[in-house]
Structures are given as structure tokens and as C-alpha cells.
Amino acid sequence: MSEFIQYTLQGLAAGGFYALSALGLAVIFGVLGVVNFSHGACYMLGAVIAAVLLAELSLGFWVALVVVPVIMFGFGVLMERLLVQWLLALDPLYNFLLTFGLTLILVEAVKLRYGVSGLPYEIPAGLGGQVTVGSVNLSVYAIFACVFSVVLCLAVGLLMTRTRIGMIVRAATEDPGRTRALGINVGRWVTPVFGFGIALAGLAGVLAAPTRAITAEMGSNFIIILFAVVVIGGLGSILGAVVAGFLVGLVEAYGVAYAPAYAQIVIFVLMAAVILVRPSGLFGREEVA
Amino acid sequence: MSEQMTAKVDVDLAQPSILSRRSPWRYLMLLAGLAVLVMLPYWIYPPVAMDILCWGLFAISVDLLLGFTGLLSFGHAAFWGGSAYCTGLIAITWGVPFPVAVIGGSVFAMLIAWPIGWLSVRRTGIYFAMVTLAFAQMIYFIANQLRDLTGGENGLQGIPRTFFGIDAVENDSFYFYYAGAVLIVIGIAIAWQVVNSPFGRVLTAVRDNPARARALGYDVEVFKIKAFVISAGLAGLAGGVFAISHGFASLQELAWTTSGKVVLITVLGGIGTLWGGLVGAGVVVTLEDYLSSSGFEGIGLITGGIFVVIVLLFRHGIWGTARNALRRFVLDRRRATRD
Amino acid sequence: MSERMSERMSERMGERTTERSSTTTTTADANRGPDDGVPALLSVTDLSAWYGEARVLTDVSVTVAPGEVATLVGRNGAGKTTLLRSVMGLHKQVKGTVSLDGSDLGRRSPDARARAGIGWVPDDRGIYASLSVEENLMLPPVVHDSAWSMEKVYDHFPVLAQRRDFPGTKLSGGEQQMLAMARVLRMGSRLLLLDEPSEGLAPVIVQRIGEIIREIKAQGVGVLLVEQNVAFARSVADRHYLLAQGKVVEHLSNDALAARESELLTHLGM
Amino acid sequence: ACGGAGGPQAAAAGGLSDDKVVIGLLNDQSGVYKDLSGPNSKVAIQMAIDDYKAKYADKAVAKDIEIVTADHQNKADIANSKAQEMYDRQKADIILDVPNSAAALAVATQAKNKKKLYINIGAGTTALTGASCNKYTFHWAYNTAVLARGTAGTITQEGGKSWNIVYPDYAFGQDMNKSFSAEVTKNGGTVGQSIASPFPSDNFATFITKAGEGNPKVIGSMHAGGDLINFVKQFNQSSLKGKVQLAVGLMFITDIHSLGVDQFAGTQFTDAWYWNFDAENKKWADRFTEKTNTRPSFAHAANYSAAMNYLEAVQEAGTDNADTIVGKLEGKKINDVFLRNGEIRKADHAVTHDVYLAKVKSSAPEEWDYEDIEKTIPAAEAYGEANPACTMG
Amino acid sequence: MHEEVPALTATPLLETRSLTKEFRGFRAVSGVDLAVERGTIHALVGPNGAGKTTLFNLLTGFLTPTSGTVHFDGHDITGKAPEQIAPLGIARSFQITSLFEAMTLQEHLELALASPTGLANQWWRSVARLSRFRKRSLELLDQVGLADRAGAPASSLAYGQKRALELAIAMALDPKLLLLDEPTAGMGLEDVDRTIGLVKSLSAGRTVVFVDHNMHVVGSLADRVTVLQSGQVLAEGPYDQVRADERVITAYLGAVHE
Numbered sequence A: 001m002s003e004f005i006q007y008t009l010q011g012l013a014a015g016g017f018y019a020l021s022a023l024g025l026a027v028i029f030g031v032l033g034v035v036n037f038s039h040g041a042c043y044m045l046g047a048v049i050a051a052v053l054l055a056e057l058s059l060g061f062w063v064a065l066v067v068v069p070v071i072m073f074g075f076g077v078l079m080e081r082l083l084v085q086w087l088l089a090l091d092p093l094y095n096f097l098l099t100f101g102l103t104l105i106l107v108e109a110v111k112l113r114y115g116v117s118g119l120p121y122e123i124p125a126g127l128g129g130q131v132t133v134g135s136v137n138l139s140v141y142a143i144f145a146c147v148f149s150v151v152l153c154l155a156v157g158l159l160m161t162r163t164r165i166g167m168i169v170r171a172a173t174e175d176p177g178r179t180r181a182l183g184i185n186v187g188r189w190v191t192p193v194f195g196f197g198i199a200l201a202g203l204a205g206v207l208a209a210p211t212r213a214i215t216a217e218m219g220s221n222f223i224i225i226l227f228a229v230v231v232i233g234g235l236g237s238i239l240g241a242v243v244a245g246f247l248v249g250l251v252e253a254y255g256v257a258y259a260p261a262y263a264q265i266v267i268f269v270l271m272a273a274v275i276l277v278r279p280s281g282l283f284g285r286e287e288v289a
Numbered sequence B: 001m002s003e004q005m006t007a008k009v010d011v012d013l014a015q016p017s018i019l020s021r022r023s024p025w026r027y028l029m030l031l032a033g034l035a036v037l038v039m040l041p042y043w044i045y046p047p048v049a050m051d052i053l054c055w056g057l058f059a060i061s062v063d064l065l066l067g068f069t070g071l072l073s074f075g076h077a078a079f080w081g082g083s084a085y086c087t088g089l090i091a092i093t094w095g096v097p098f099p100v101a102v103i104g105g106s107v108f109a110m111l112i113a114w115p116i117g118w119l120s121v122r123r124t125g126i127y128f129a130m131v132t133l134a135f136a137q138m139i140y141f142i143a144n145q146l147r148d149l150t151g152g153e154n155g156l157q158g159i160p161r162t163f164f165g166i167d168a169v170e171n172d173s174f175y176f177y178y179a180g181a182v183l184i185v186i187g188i189a190i191a192w193q194v195v196n197s198p199f200g201r202v203l204t205a206v207r208d209n210p211a212r213a214r215a216l217g218y219d220v221e222v223f224k225i226k227a228f229v230i231s232a233g234l235a236g237l238a239g240g241v242f243a244i245s246h247g248f249a250s251l252q253e254l255a256w257t258t259s260g261k262v263v264l265i266t267v268l269g270g271i272g273t274l275w276g277g278l279v280g281a282g283v284v285v286t287l288e289d290y291l292s293s294s295g296f297e298g299i300g301l302i303t304g305g306i307f308v309v310i311v312l313l314f315r316h317g318i319w320g321t322a323r324n325a326l327r328r329f330v331l332d333r334r335r336a337t338r339d
Numbered sequence C: 001m002s003e004r005m006s007e008r009m010s011e012r013m014g015e016r017t018t019e020r021s022s023t024t025t026t027t028a029d030a031n032r033g034p035d036d037g038v039p040a041l042l043s044v045t046d047l048s049a050w051y052g053e054a055r056v057l058t059d060v061s062v063t064v065a066p067g068e069v070a071t072l073v074g075r076n077g078a079g080k081t082t083l084l085r086s087v088m089g090l091h092k093q094v095k096g097t098v099s100l101d102g103s104d105l106g107r108r109s110p111d112a113r114a115r116a117g118i119g120w121v122p123d124d125r126g127i128y129a130s131l132s133v134e135e136n137l138m139l140p141p142v143v144h145d146s147a148w149s150m151e152k153v154y155d156h157f158p159v160l161a162q163r164r165d166f167p168g169t170k171l172s173g174g175e176q177q178m179l180a181m182a183r184v185l186r187m188g189s190r191l192l193l194l195d196e197p198s199e200g201l202a203p204v205i206v207q208r209i210g211e212i213i214r215e216i217k218a219q220g221v222g223v224l225l226v227e228q229n230v231a232f233a234r235s236v237a238d239r240h241y242l243l244a245q246g247k248v249v250e251h252l253s254n255d256a257l258a259a260r261e262s263e264l265l266t267h268l269g270m
Numbered sequence D: 001a002c003g004g005a006g007g008p009q010a011a012a013a014g015g016l017s018d019d020k021v022v023i024g025l026l027n028d029q030s031g032v033y034k035d036l037s038g039p040n041s042k043v044a045i046q047m048a049i050d051d052y053k054a055k056y057a058d059k060a061v062a063k064d065i066e067i068v069t070a071d072h073q074n075k076a077d078i079a080n081s082k083a084q085e086m087y088d089r090q091k092a093d094i095i096l097d098v099p100n101s102a103a104a105l106a107v108a109t110q111a112k113n114k115k116k117l118y119i120n121i122g123a124g125t126t127a128l129t130g131a132s133c134n135k136y137t138f139h140w141a142y143n144t145a146v147l148a149r150g151t152a153g154t155i156t157q158e159g160g161k162s163w164n165i166v167y168p169d170y171a172f173g174q175d176m177n178k179s180f181s182a183e184v185t186k187n188g189g190t191v192g193q194s195i196a197s198p199f200p201s202d203n204f205a206t207f208i209t210k211a212g213e214g215n216p217k218v219i220g221s222m223h224a225g226g227d228l229i230n231f232v233k234q235f236n237q238s239s240l241k242g243k244v245q246l247a248v249g250l251m252f253i254t255d256i257h258s259l260g261v262d263q264f265a266g267t268q269f270t271d272a273w274y275w276n277f278d279a280e281n282k283k284w285a286d287r288f289t290e291k292t293n294t295r296p297s298f299a300h301a302a303n304y305s306a307a308m309n310y311l312e313a314v315q316e317a318g319t320d321n322a323d324t325i326v327g328k329l330e331g332k333k334i335n336d337v338f339l340r341n342g343e344i345r346k347a348d349h350a351v352t353h354d355v356y357l358a359k360v361k362s363s364a365p366e367e368w369d370y371e372d373i374e375k376t377i378p379a380a381e382a383y384g385e386a387n388p389a390c391t392m393g
Numbered sequence E: 001m002h003e004e005v006p007a008l009t010a011t012p013l014l015e016t017r018s019l020t021k022e023f024r025g026f027r028a029v030s031g032v033d034l035a036v037e038r039g040t041i042h043a044l045v046g047p048n049g050a051g052k053t054t055l056f057n058l059l060t061g062f063l064t065p066t067s068g069t070v071h072f073d074g075h076d077i078t079g080k081a082p083e084q085i086a087p088l089g090i091a092r093s094f095q096i097t098s099l100f101e102a103m104t105l106q107e108h109l110e111l112a113l114a115s116p117t118g119l120a121n122q123w124w125r126s127v128a129r130l131s132r133f134r135k136r137s138l139e140l141l142d143q144v145g146l147a148d149r150a151g152a153p154a155s156s157l158a159y160g161q162k163r164a165l166e167l168a169i170a171m172a173l174d175p176k177l178l179l180l181d182e183p184t185a186g187m188g189l190e191d192v193d194r195t196i197g198l199v200k201s202l203s204a205g206r207t208v209v210f211v212d213h214n215m216h217v218v219g220s221l222a223d224r225v226t227v228l229q230s231g232q233v234l235a236e237g238p239y240d241q242v243r244a245d246e247r248v249i250t251a252y253l254g255a256v257h258e
């Protein structure tokens, strides 16, 4: 029994992290209708920038937690202004392809600059060590990352559903011309939201830095899992991304515990099952015909 | 942001062909294409030339879905790679002539495509892309698990190139090219026929407005599944020839990067152009070949850069852009002569 | 059929040039146009528009004064929608000037125009599928105090209140039309461009829309109305521009329209 | 066929084909193995050429030596085409390196078909000297069996009797798991559990918990590259850190470099070569560092060694004919900067040599100085018997 | 499920029994019993949101009823998919224009005409086979006044022209039952009159159900009128009777309408 609790807690801890990582993807899709393939690359950039800040400017984890999202926000703004915006009115496939190309570029650029073997990063002081209750124990950092993620997800969820921002940007992506004709300066809203989604990816990267290998490729497979998460949750649904994040975390942990080699395939089986029963995901809106 | 919005993959199929069916131009172009096909291994190292054809057909199979049915499959590696393994296993186990093995592989690809298609066509657009990607990942993991059969990450090595004991084809990649090219050309012909059939017309209708197509009495899902399976069969044909050409099949064939690469080729050639796939493959494969011995380390910068530029600036791809330019030219000429 | 139509049209236009003075007279008394010293709210001067190489508007001039309703009438494909889109700044292949309150709008973006006080109800309604009814209503910014409050909107269109949480495009066709109309009233624009607002509406609702137009007109809002429903157009409008083949071929007061209705109906196929 | 269709050109029994020796370097110059071998291997091979020329000067048989390189991007199909192209078109007499086992095996098939030499350095698969071995293929640096004998054997002998193993679920991981388990048992230890983990993976928390069950003395991680780093980072954050010894299957100095010594401190693993092992290595490493600004990995030294010995064989044979060279190489005993007590085993073409049990230092006196060599494992012990699966087909 | 009732001329062509559709607890169509006799033109009117389009969607399979049944020509078609229903002989036009934007008008009609022939499944046949429908499609386009645009893509049509094309497509299917959702919305008077004539002429030997808010159209066409309100049948009968009905006037027509 205590083992089961242990696995559950680990699953939840991982789930929180998945939720946060998928959140930016969901925000950008939910609001702009863009499936950002480069989300994994942006996550990687977040971690790499954190590592570089530490190595070259001795700026630690807590600083990175603030600085990296700001940098990535800027990066997202550039990305939207220079590239993504031209394709917003077209089929989402075009932005999917664009960001796929961008992923190749980002990964290669990081490889060229920082090599392929990865960069070192330490667990921040104060977050090392373990919490042990009875026979169950969890690393302090995992708990921190999970709580941090959940709080952030809640905040973002409120921001997107309880304020005008989400509404305006959704309208703008559905039909930019017409939305302008309603007196809304589309550019002023879409860009920051895109930047925000990218900043979230960067933040997830910083959070991952102390526990994961920081390499140019770290996002390449991760993005596939995140896709599974958002498809399960329902593309574009923030609540869906969060719930599915936890679900995937748990399924993975139990998978590891009871059928180790199949842990990863289990996620995709879960996804197939969800699509079969609810084609638009757990919390997805029906597809707009 | 553009004002005239069409939320559809913007292919310009609707334009009535300026080259009428019986136009001598048509035959001339077909002839030119054939000549290039025959001359290719003289200009390019034969195994690389074979790669171009394989990737070309693979891209055409993707275009059949993307350009003509409006479905972006981001998991086509499953069919290319699935067939590569199956072809290899048939060739190794039974030592049959390679075209038989390739056709076996292609049939296998269609068999796995059927359930995947059945599940995936419930979604469209970007959802479809992600769902197919996920299924392809599943196939990847399965192939990795079945290492007794597939050789795991060592790959399935030593696939023979049996061909009725004709030594030149079996051992010389120059002659093998021609034997393989026949299979590829058959695949291309099938794709062309599908697009230029009443069936193909319905696919376009389904792409543009599924609800409308249903009201006309067309079962949209069935059409999509059929298109998906045909496309998988063609991808399988290409993958099978590829495996025979290289003499092995590796997990790389099933990886999502392979799916990405073929979409790159399709987009580069031009979505909805069909022939564009071959042109795109020519560019990408030769570029990759050239870059890998150029000592340049940032191959991803180049391929990624091409992707970005094409998607942003030349949405009709190489073939589409050239065709539109030609069209404009011909129309201008006509107008000039009329005035 | 349309070829025959166009022949007839050019004949008519030949006649018109000779008859011109009489029309202007009928117009002048019904119209407090710029000539009379009252500044026009909207004035479109010599506007031409193209789609690619096809010219769909030719030197169109139209004015709307505050508190006045002018209609654009004409057959399908005459270019009415294109004119509204050009005024809104959404159609860009244009030549000629559009000015609001005497100042040239030039190349200003649609959102700037909207904030300057132009409201638009598109012919296909333009309801957002990804927004709920209420969000559709809340979306545009308020540009003037005369903007309708949510209460007032729900009061006039109770069915929208009932469906406020529905996705916008799940409404019935007519309800979407109401929503589009209500949405633009939420802005408090000084000039409304209405593209067939009565289309698909039940007669009761058409009457209500008419009342609303008269109400806002009384508040000094100018309206440029595209209408196929002549009876309705007559019931709300002061003046009418007849558009055929992208040209203004007639400019009539409301009474003149009534007087010549049967003639115009047969000739112009309104 | 004017299209450069291959076909064995009969190289003159004496003298050089095309009057020059062409060495093909086919490896990963942009992906995960870039730092481990990558472009810097060309520098190492050039060093070998320079040394060869310096040594024989006018008497050198190969006066004109050329290096051609290609990046296989870790894709077997590209490796395959490039290998053919190197042999056929670029007239390569030998191909070196080729990390990534699928690529390595594909090139072995080409070497066999084209009857040209191939010395693999970077790949670990035992198939190269087993089922897939052939007359023209040699395996120079290490293989997975060697790693097991080195690490598992030594640690068990030294008292780490109870093990739990976590391995990535693909062929390499499976091989590693099998050889490690066998080695532990052979030395009187027990393996409590072998846990497969998906590949690739970045969340190992639950695996680590599972691996800690039953209180083993040693946890063996059979992961490589990014997965290994993930595993170690997460191990260090778990409650097992400090209680259980961590042994890893395959680790490169570049991994330590990327993660930092403190994360790996105390971890034991088998290394095929270490630059700061003795004065000779250090001297060679200094030369290398002068040209590249980085310290050499075992792969760089092995590439040097392989190229050097190939050229020596050419010198000795007076020709670059592959069959002659194979004859010269087979059974040759070698001692150089890379190979200590080295022998090119005739039976399976494994190049056997001493390997080392290394332990990661707790702090690095200088950059790249990360390893304490705890023990030299003699060639015979490390390589064991020739692989019976090899038939030299 | 498939109860094959022999087609008796006495039975209505289309019959619904307590047909109901709920959206999130909201009843858009509520217990509608509708019978459409063969060879008649039947109008469906009612305030906006009364459930007319929803009813059409239920009849053509675009929506599945929450409860109730639909019988058409002896078949129980309740809950069948659009592509199963269309071949039985029901064609519809859409209230909100729904075309293949990139295709030419000609191609639209060819597709519609090819639908019952099964030609579309034949991927091994040349697309040129569709040209056998050319003559007929030009005829149809001519009927709606679009013959000169036959080669133009649908996207280049003005709104009213698109509506006319919708009509031509519905006619191309040569259905037993034609459902027209606001066929004259957005049309000028002349076009409205032409459309009235058109619908009259093609209603020979056919049954038509249409929705329209234009009382002129309803008056000139309909043999029978059903008035819906809030998803329920408010009144039914001949035009004159219905338009005199007090309830209809308050709920729908408003102040006396010309």
C-alpha cells in the first residue's frame, strides 16, 4: 500500500510538471489556434538559458525563474511579429509547419553554440533533500515544482477565462479583419498572448533544469508527450491540459510500477482510447465545423 | 494578416488547367520528366538517385492526403517504416524477388493504416496531425519492443536484393535503380489516377466542405479512410523500395523526424501539386547528401530555414510557384495575342 | 440574362444624363447633404474598387448626414457589400476618398475607423464560433456614451439573453443576425453600415429592427443601409442610392422612390 | 554504366590505388556523438597522418594521404549511402569511426560488399564482432560486453554483492543488462531486479524508487547520453543518494563534463582510455588540445590509433589493397597511445586491449580532469574469448 | 430498425412523430408532428429560433433526434447519417451558404449529379467521365441565371449568387423531397420572383418543404403552411387561414403585414 501511495505521489508530482509544460501549448492554441510545434524547443531554450545564466553570469535558479520567462516572452513576441502572424488567418497547418521548421533551427543553433552533451545545473539551495512520511518519501524539489505548477496553472486559467484578453484574442484569430472592424487593435493583443505562451514554455524549462539533462534535444521527445497531453485534455482547453497532465503523470507512474517497459506506450493507448470515446478530448470544445 | 481569408489549405486546384488534355505541351512535359528519370543515375550517385525517387513517392503519398483531402498526416513514417520492415522480413525469410517483397510491405502498410485511419479521420486539421503522430509513435515503440523481429535499434540488416538471379540488378546499384524506378513509377501513376478520377474530385470536395459533401450523399468518413489507406499503400511502396535499396531497415524509418521530413518535402514541392513531391525530394535529398559531406555542421539550420521560408513566402512550393508563373505567362501571352 | 440587363442599364443611363437636373431637385429637398451647409458625416467621393483585375465599383459618390438613413439598393452583385467594406477599410483595392466628419480616412486601419465611430454589420453576420453569445456582445469596445448597455440589449433582444452562454454560431440564422446588430449597437458608433440587416428575420423582428433604426437615427446616428427588402428600406430611409454594375445610377428621395417604385422594380430588378 | 557503378576495381597488387590513400571519416558531426568524436576526430586522424609522414619521410609508401569526411546525422540510410559513395566515388580505402549501431552495421555490410576496409570506433554493439562480423570490418575501441566485465565484475569483486539494474528498453540496454547480470552472478553477487525503462525517458523518479526496493548495495544504470544524465540527476535528488552505490554501464567523459563532477562524484564506470592516465597519454592529449582547445575523448585517441596502424600496415605491405592489409592487421600485437597490450584478434576482428575502471573525482583540479583510474583491467579479462557467433562470413 | 412499409400513396411522403431535439437541456424542437403530403409545397415559418433549421437538420441526419421518429417514403430514417438519407431522395439547401469555395460552379453540379451514380467511388476511372454531366449542369445553372459563371470559382460570387447556386445544387440531386432553407434570403425582388417561378416549375411531381420569412414567397408558393414557435407547432393550414390566425400574427407577423 505504501508503495502505491509512493507511486501516486510521484505521478502527481510529474503530472504537475506536465500540466505546466502543456499549459503554454494550450494557451497558444486556445487563443490563437496555433499548434506550436516549437514548444519543446522553447522549453529547451528556457532550460539552456537558465544554465547559461548560471554558468556565465552566476545568476541562480530563483533569478532564472523570473528572468528566463521575460527573455522568452521577448523571444515569443519576436517570433509572432516576424513569423507566426503572417499565417494566422490561414489553416493552422501552416503555423504547425512553420514552427516545425523553427524547431529544427533552434535545436541546431543550440547544438552549434553549446554542444550536444548538455549543460550542468544544480538543484537550488534549500530545495535539495527529501521529505519522508512513514515509508513514503518525495524529493523536496518535486513537491516544489508540482505546487508551483499548479498555482501557475490556476492563475493562467483565471486570466484566460475571466478577463477580456482571452476573448479578444480568440476573436482575433478566428477572423482578424472583422475583429479589427469591431474596433479592436488585433496586433496589440495577439502578440503578447503568444509571447506569454512561449514564456510559459521557458518557465517549464527552468523548472526542469535541475532534474533533467539540459541538451539541445531535450524538448524533441517531450513535445510528443505534451501533444498527447493536450489531445487527451482537449486541444485549447486550459483545464483539460491541467487535468490531462495529472492523468498522464499518474498513468505513467503506475505504468512504470506495474508494466515498466510499456510506461510510455500507455500514454498513447490512453490517448487512442480518449479519442475513440470523446473525439474532442476530455474538455475539448466540439470542433468548429 | 491577410484580409481575404480562407481557412483552408490554400491550394489552387480549382484553376482550370490551361494546358488542355490533348495539348502537345502535356506530352512534352511528360517526356521531359521521363528523360530526367532515365538520366538521373548518370548525374547523381545511383543510390542517392534511388533515394530521391523513394522520398518523392513518399511525399506524393502525403500530398494525396494533405493537398487533395486536406488531412495532414504527421505520422506517415509508420507506413513507410512499417513497410520497410515488412519488406525486409519477407525478403530475408523467403528470398522472393524484391518487387514481390515490396508489394507485400505495401499491403502490410495498408493493413495497419486501416485501423489507424478509422480512428484518426474522426478528427480533422491539426487534431488529425497530432493523432496520426501519436499512432506513429506507438508503432515506433512496438517495433522497438519486437527486437527479435526488427533488430531493435541495430536495425534489420542484410536485406537481400533478389531479382530473378539477374546479377546486374542484384549487385549494381546503377541497374537496381531502373528496376526500383519501375515500382515507383507505378506508384506515381496510381496517385495521379486517384487524383484525376471522380473519386479524387470528391476528396477535394470533402476537403473544402465536408458538411456539403455529406448532403450530396457522400460518406465523408469512408472517403477519408479510403484515401488514407491508398496513401499508406503508396508510402509503403516507397518505403519498401527504400529498404531494398539500402539493404536494411532501421528505427529511423519509423521516427517522427521521418514524418517531419516527408512533410517538409511535400511542402517544399508544393501542396496539392502531386509532382511537386518529386521536385521537393530531389532538392532535399541532394541537399542533405551534399551537406553531409560538406563539413557544415548546422544541417538543421538549412532544412529548418527552408521550411520557414517556404511556408512564409512560397506557399505553393517550388512546383506550385513555377506552375503559377507559367500559367500567368501563358495567360498574358494569350491576352496579348487576343488584343 | 445579365447581359440583357446590362444593355438595358446603359440605355437607362443615357436617359439619366439628360434627366439629371430633375433628380437632383427631388434629392435636394429630402437631403440635408453637404451642399446645404450641414457637414456630411460620411462622404465617399469617386470611389472605385477592384477584385484583382475586375472592377466592381466605378466612381461612386455617396454621403450620409448625421441622423439620416441612406440606403444602397441594387441587384445581387451590384457592389453594395464591396462599398461598405471599402468604407470600413477592409477592402483595400480602391481608389477615391472616404471621409468621416470631413476628415479623410486615407489608409487608416479598420480598427481605427471603428474607434472613430463607424460600426459595421456584415452580410454574413460575422459571429464568432469560439465566443459565446455574451462574449460576442462584450467584444467590441465602447466608442461613445450613446452605446447600448447590456441590459438594454437584452431588453430589446430577449432571446439573446436566454442563449447568452451558447457558442455564437449555434444560434439560429435569424438570432445571429440579431446578435450582429446588437453587437454593433454596443459600441455607440456615430455611423452604422448595415448590410442587409433584415435578411432572414421574422417579420416581427424586422419591424423591431426598423424601430431601432428610427430610434438611433433620432439620436443623430447616420446609417448607410444595404437592403433588398424595399418595403423595409422605405420605412426607415430618407434617401436611396441605386447601384447597378458598380455605378450609382439613381439618387432618389424616399418619396421619389415610392412614386417610381413600379418602374424601378421592373427596370432595376430591385 | 558510366554512372560510377561500383564493381570491384582490381587494385594493383602492389602500389596504391589511384596513387593515394584516402581515409574516410564517417561519423556524427551534428548530433549526440558530436562532442564524443565528431569533427575533432578528423584532427586526430590528421595527427596520425602527420606522425606517419614524419616517421617515414621519404620512405613513406603513402605520400599522398587524403581525408574525406561525411556526417551521417545518426541516420543509418545516410551512413549507408555515404559509405558506398566514399568507397565508390571518393575512392576511400578505409572508413573510420561510425558511431550509432544501426549505421555501424549498415556500413559493415557495405565494407563486405565493396571489399574495402572499415574500422569501427564509436559503436558499442557486439554484433560487429559477432553475427555481423566480416573480413573487412574491425572493431577498435570497446563493446558492451567489455563494459560489463569492467564495471560489474570489479564492483562485485570489491564487495558490491547485491544489485538492482535499471536499463533502457532497447537492444543496447538489453545487452547491457544481460552482460551486467551475468557478470554480477559470475562474481558471486545477486541481481534482485532488472527494470526496463522506456527509451528515451526523462522522468525516472518512479524507476529509482523501484530500484531502491530490497535495499541493494549497488544500483546499476545502463542508460546512455541524455537519459543517463536524467537518471543521475534524479538519483541524486532521491533518498537513495549516499545510501546506495551508483554504477553506470556506459559513460563518456563528455557526459561528466556536461553534468559537472559533483553530480557524478564517486560513480564508477569502465573507460576505454583516459587522457590523463599516464605521461604518454597526457603528451598526446596536449598535442590534441593545442589544435582543438578541448581534451580528447577515448574516441579521438582510438581514431588516431586506428588510422596510424592502418598506415603502418600500408607501409609494411607496400600497397593499399584491402585483402593484403587485412592480412597484415590480423593477429597484430600493438602498443600505442591508445592500445595497451593490444591485439587485433584474428578470430572476430575485435581489437582487444587493457581498459580501466574509473571513478569520478569529487572535484576537478582542472577542466576535463574528472577521472581517477582505480584499476586497469587486463585485455584478456576485459575481452574474454572471441565471440563464437562470428563466422567471418 | 429498418421497417419497410410498402409505399402507399395515401401515406404522407414525410412524417415525423413527436420529434424532439434538446441542446444542453434547451428544447429547440419539441414534440413536432409534421406530415408532408406527396406533391405539395409546404412552408415552414416561425420566429427566429423557432427550430426550423434544426428540424431540417433532423430530417437530413445532420442532427440526431433526442426522441421521436422520422419516416420518409416508407423508410424509418430516424438517426441515419446524411449520406444515407440523401440517396433516398432528400436534398437540402443550407441557410448559411455552404459551398466548395475553390471549385467552379460547373464542378459543384457535376459532383451533385454524380452522387447517385456511384461513379465517385471509381478511382481508376478518369475524371473526364464527369463531363457527361456537363450538359445537364449547364441547364441547371441557366435556370438559376448563373450559366455565364459556370467556369468561375464559387468564392468569386456575390452573396445572392451563392444562394442561387445552392438552389441549383439541390435541384441537381433530383430529389423526391426538396428542403429549402430560406431560398430567397438575400435576393433582390426580381430574383425572388424568378426563384418563385423556379420552385414552382420544379415542384412538378416533387414535394418541397421550404422555410422563408418573406410572406410574399410563402403566399405565392405554399399549399400548406406550418408555423413553428419555440420548437412547437403553433398553427397549420392553408396560407390564408394561417396568416389570419391571431396567434401567428402576434408571435410572428407582428403588425399587419402587406
Ligand SMILES: Nc1ncnc2c1ncn2[C@@H]1O[C@H](COP(=O)(O)OP(=O)(O)OP(=O)(O)O)[C@@H](O)[C@H]1O
Pocket (backbone or CB within 6 Å): C051, C054, C056, C074, C075, C076, C077, C078, C079, C080, C081, C082, C083, C123, E155, E156, E157, E158, E159, E160, E161, E186
Ligand atoms: N472575393 C471576390 N473575388 C472576385 N470577385 C468578387 C469577390 N467578391 C465579390 N466579387 C464580385 O464583385 C461584384 C460585387 O460584389 P458584392 O458582394 O459587392 O455585391 P452585392 O451588391 O453586395 O451583392 P449581394 O446583394 O448579392 O450581396 C460581384 O459581381 C461579385 O461577383
Ligand SMILES: Nc1ncnc2c1ncn2[C@@H]1O[C@H](COP(=O)(O)OP(=O)(O)OP(=O)(O)O)[C@@H](O)[C@H]1O
Pocket (backbone or CB within 6 Å): C163, C166, C170, C171, C172, C173, C174, C175, C200, E023, E028, E046, E047, E048, E049, E050, E051, E052, E053, E054, E055, E095
Ligand atoms: N447546435 C446547436 N447547439 C445549441 N443550440 C442550438 C444548436 N442549433 C440550434 N440551436 C438553438 O436552437 C434554436 C432553434 O434554432 P434553428 O436554427 O432551428 O432556428 P430557426 O427556426 O431556423 O431560426 P431562423 O429563422 O432564425 O433561422 C435556436 O434558439 C438556437 O439557438
Ligand SMILES: [Mg+2]
Pocket (backbone or CB within 6 Å): C080, C081, C082, C123, C195, E158, E159
Ligand atoms: Mg452583399
Ligand SMILES: [Mg+2]
Pocket (backbone or CB within 6 Å): C172, C173, C174, E052, E053, E054, E095, E181
Ligand atoms: Mg434557420
